[in-house]
Amino acid sequence: MAAGGFAGALTRYLLTGSLPSAGAELATAAINVGGALTLGVLTGLWAHGRGPGSRTAWLRAGLGPGALGGFTTFSAIAVALADPFRPGVALAQTLLGVAAALLGLWLGRLAPARDEARP
Amino acid sequence: MSGLWLALGVGAAGAVGALARVALDDAWLAYRARRARHTGEPGAVGRLGALAAWPWPLLLVNVLGAFVLGYVHGALPAGSALSLAIGAGWCGGLTTFSTWAVLMAGALRERRWERALTVLLAHLVLGLGAAALGLALGGR
Numbered sequence: 001m002a003a004g005g006f007a008g009a010l011t012r013y014l015l016t017g018s019l020p021s022a023g024a025e026l027a028t029a030a031i032n033v034g035g036a037l038t039l040g041v042l043t044g045l046w047a048h049g050r051g052p053g054s055r056t057a058w059l060r061a062g063l064g065p066g067a068l069g070g071f072t073t074f075s076a077i078a079v080a081l082a083d084p085f086r087p088g089v090a091l092a093q094t095l096l097g098v099a100a101a102l103l104g105l106w107l108g109r110l111a112p113a114r115d116e117a118r119p
Numbered sequence: 120m121s122g123l124w125l126a127l128g129v130g131a132a133g134a135v136g137a138l139a140r141v142a143l144d145d146a147w148l149a150y151r152a153r154r155a156r157h158t159g160e161p162g163a164v165g166r167l168g169a170l171a172a173w174p175w176p177l178l179l180v181n182v183l184g185a186f187v188l189g190y191v192h193g194a195l196p197a198g199s200a201l202s203l204a205i206g207a208g209w210c211g212g213l214t215t216f217s218t219w220a221v222l223m224a225g226a227l228r229e230r231r232w233e234r235a236l237t238v239l240l241a242h243l244v245l246g247l248g249a250a251a252l253g254l255a256l257g258g259r
Binding site: 001002006007008010012017032035036038039043061065066068070073074075079083085087091094097098100102104105 | 126127129130131132133134135136137138140141144181184185187188189192203206207208210211212213214215216217218219220221223224225227228235239242243246247248249250251253254259
């Protein structure tokens with residue numbers, strides 16, 4: 001978990017840290033939407049007992065809430081879009097993230113279920 | 120401070136933030152399980168049960184992280200080591216976008232429209248509000 005959070009936060013910092021604020025905002029949006037897509041795929045796979053860590057709880061926690069949770073961020077977009085106040089951009093970015101997560105869940109569930117994972 | 124040490128510090132602060140987020144979520148789950156055992160009632164029955172099953176821990180960490188990052192932006196010099204460690208590191212690790220998006224996507228898949236909409240609006244309204252409040256209190 002901690003290793004995942006460390007790697008996620010470090011990667012985000014290295015990707016955005018050297019950019020000017022407008023570029024960092026765009027990069028953060030891309031990180032968030034990409035992270036939502038990836039977590040959607042993983043969650044869809046795990047629902048079928050597939051994918052990395054499907055039988056190992058600590059690996060799931062490390063990859064999901066750890067690495068992807070630490071990689072994506074809510075605080076940065078909240079602050080960037082609170083000043084100047086742009087609620088429309090925040091909503092658009094969120095809906096894009098939800099669409100990416102839906103696509104990810106759908107993609108992840110395309111994998112055939114493992115027999116023992118079926119209820 | 121050299122760039123490498125700063126990056127490692129940001130990563131470590133991010134790990135602490137991510138651990139705090141998951142610990143809060145686990146504690147809330149454990150508390151609800153304990154209560155359900157004591158009262159002998161299943162966890163999510165009725166209006167109150169639905170309220171208890173709402174993802175409060177996620178809202179709390181995202182709103183708290185937005186407030187702290189806003190305050191740091193206002194109060195600390197931009198690009199200083201402390202502001203990067205607290206902001207990009209701790210706040211970034213504490214708050215999360217991917218879990219939030221997947222949670223809403225899952226609610227949509229299960230046709231729980233009310234859950235998806237309340238989670239969306241609560242985070243946007245309270246998150247932007249907390250960020251604005253943090254910026255204002257931080258002197259920005």
